[in-house]
Amino acid sequence: MTQIDRLRSLGLFDARVPRYTSYPTAPVFSADIGAAHQAAALAGLDPAEPVSVYIHIPFCERLCWFCACRTQGTQTLTPVENYIGTLEQELALLKETLPAGLRMGRMHWGGGTPTILPPALIHRLAQAVKAVLPPTEDCEFSVEIDPTMVDTPKIAALAAEGMTRASIGIQDFDPLVQQAIGRMQPFDVTRACVDDLRDAGIGSLNADLVYGLPHQNAARLDDTLDKVLDLGPDRIALFGYAHVPWMSKRQKLIDAASLPQEVARYRLAERAADRFRGAGFTPIGIDHFARPGDGLELAARTGRLRRNFQGYVDDSCATLIGLGASSISRLPAGYVQNAPATPAYVQRIEAGELAAVRGHVMTDEDLMRARAIEMIMCDFRLDLEALHERFGAMAARLRPEIAAVAARFGDLVEVTSTGLTVPPDGRVLARLVAHVFDAHAPEGARYSQAS
Ligand SMILES: C[S@@+](CC[C@H](N)C(=O)[O-])C[C@H]1O[C@@H](n2cnc3c(N)ncnc32)[C@H](O)[C@@H]1O
Ligand code: SF4
Structure with a gap:
């Protein structure tokens, strides 16, 4: 199978997954x-x-x-x-x-x-x-x-x-x-x-x-x-x-x-x-x-x-x-987003109120998964030891997902005793690999193409 056929069979060209910013x-x-x-x-x-x-x-x-x-x-x-x-x-x-x-x-x-x-x-x-x-x-x-x-x-x-x-x-x-x-x-x-x-x-x-x-x-x-x-x-x-x-x-x-x-x-x-x-x-x-x-x-x-x-x-x-309008803040407790439409944002501020209208309060597990996904997107590896050091025993909750990644992506990811690494040939799949660790992935959301 050519590399393109492999990537196609892994869903790269059909997948619509977040860019995980x-x-x-x-x-x-x-x-x-x-x-x-x-x-x-x-x-x-x-x-x-x-x-x-x-x-x-x-x-x-x-x-x-x-x-x-x-x-x-x-x-x-x-x-x-x-x-x-x-x-x-x-x-x-x-x-x-x-x-x-x-x-x-x-x-x-x-x-x-x-x-x-x-x-x-x-x-x-x-x-x-x-x-x-x-x-x-x-x-x-x-x-x-x-x-x-x-x-x-x-x-x-x-x-x-x-x-x-x-x-x-x-x-x-x-x-x-x-x-x-x-x-x-x-x-x-x-x-x-x-x-x-x-x-x-x-x-x-x-x-x-x-x-x-x-x-x-x-x-x-x-x-x-x-x-x-x-x-x-x-x-x-x-x-x-x-x-x-x-x-x-x-x-x-x-x-x-x-x-x-x-x-x-x-x-x-x-x-x-x-x-x-x-x-x-x-x-x-x-x-x-x-x-x-x-x-x-x-x-x-x-x-x-x-x-x-x-x-x-x-x-x-x-x-x-x-x-400003639509801006997202990342605060220790989680995310807040200002009113996305400019008139709504202006109205809030002119009324003397801060402008956040949506957000998410992070649980400890969210914080751990956020860091795991960031590691995959930035370093092409997931370091369970580092996660364990920072988040304790909870890091072991990612083991089933690591096994799922290994089963799905084969040698395009390397699973080790301390986590996983995505070698150069598999890096184009990083968004798909990260998606496996996303416990909030909304059903039916329409993202852009993964490739
Ligand atoms: C706010 S714009 C850049 C600043 C300035 N307004 C300009 O046009 O030069 C930010 C960047 O997002 C990227 N961008 C915007 N829409 C995009 C799209 N549909 N797909 C991929 N990248 C996009 C473009 O590369 C763009 O330069
Ligand atoms: S519409 Fe054009 S000029 Fe305006 S932000 Fe987008 S890319 Fe930049």
């Missing part, structure tokens, strides 16, 4: 958990432990058809400016709730398009956050950058506020692919953005690419990869296109007949991965690549790689505070 995954969150839980968990934080902060900016000037992010189009800055005002109010509510002395070790601005903010709003937002959560000396600040929606003054403003990493949206450089996903982005514009970022002293650049897009084939992909490598990123995220038109209505504009089929899609991902390895990048987890010495590569090498809503991170903060 959290455990349990967001569809499991309950409406019984809300602002009261959020307030209690925030008040109970240890001020000696710096926190990560995520800020969601749900606005874009153009709405790309392929995009599944929570965002809305706007041609004027009025709603954006109003939204920054709401974030300031949310920060004021946090200030009343958080223990004194808490500091920020990481900040990430995502969206949507954070670079829709003009310099004055960039400064206003950054200053508002820092006033409530002063940054640690080594605080890292990363921002998602749309090269078509940024200019030198915006980059200068972000750099002045301490941006240390820029994550640049690229997806694909081929004009036919760009047309089919409703996102025109000339290479020259991207090159100018990268040059500006380097000139501003931004030391770490990440490039976001997507495989499995309409009309992508080997030749077109090769051309995109040449251009991406020419830009000299430090990290690359290579996401599989998630075609979920039932969730993201604008994807209905994409002709499903132009999407590469399962095996072609798998080969595109392999082709890009081979190319990145050949260019000296280290594969990280299921979909990232990093240059040796980059923070993500160091974290992977030293067992400090973590997974959160931003994907793979080398973030050591246990707590993540999410601000």
Whole structure:
């Protein structure tokens, strides 16, 4: 049997399983958990432990058809400016709730398009956050950058506020692919953005690419990869296109007949991965690549790689505070999510209430399974001894699942007396392996393709 036939027989091309950026995954969150839980968990934080902060900016000037992010189009800055005002109010509510002395070790601005903010709003937002959560000396600040929606003054403003990493949206450089996903982005514009970022002293650049897009084939992909490598990123995220038109209505504009089929899609991902390895990048987890010495590569090498809503991170903060519409916070007691729709979020904050409307309180077993799944997604191994050390005898509850994984995946996983390891040939199955340990997997939930 060929490798492709094996992967097919194991269900890789049919499976729809989560990407496990959290455990349990967001569809499991309950409406019984809300602002009261959020307030209690925030008040109970240890001020000696710096926190990560995520800020969601749900606005874009153009709405790309392929995009599944929570965002809305706007041609004027009025709603954006109003939204920054709401974030300031949310920060004021946090200030009343958080223990004194808490500091920020990481900040990430995502969206949507954070670079829709003009310099004055960039400064206003950054200053508002820092006033409530002063940054640690080594605080890292990363921002998602749309090269078509940024200019030198915006980059200068972000750099002045301490941006240390820029994550640049690229997806694909081929004009036919760009047309089919409703996102025109000339290479020259991207090159100018990268040059500006380097000139501003931004030391770490990440490039976001997507495989499995309409009309992508080997030749077109090769051309995109040449251009991406020419830009000299430090990290690359290579996401599989998630075609979920039932969730993201604008994807209905994409002709499903132009999407590469399962095996072609798998080969595109392999082709890009081979190319990145050949260019000296280290594969990280299921979909990232990093240059040796980059923070993500160091974290992977030293067992400090973590997974959160931003994907793979080398973030050591246990707590993540999410601000803005739809943002998810990871607090010691569990997860809370702000009202997903911007008007509902604004209404909550304007009424003087924290904005969480859903969440999940973690049991001890949830915490153990979350760490087990994170180990599989980050390190391609499940270390029962480490779980036993941290969670005690409960770790043995995973033994039946380990046996189930061995029976299902054969030599594409190696079961040992201390857990399991997924060797390179089986790594494409990581989401499926992780899914076996998911005790909350909702019946009938529709996730994106596993490959
Ligand atoms: C918020 S966007 C990036 C920032 C900025 N708005 C831009 O477009 O450059 C985050 C990233 O998510 C990824 N993404 C969005 N929709 C996706 C989908 N349907 N499937 C896979 N990746 C997707 C893209 O790589 C995108 O760059
Ligand atoms: S890819 Fe970026 S610019 Fe395009 S719709 Fe999504 S968030 Fe907006």
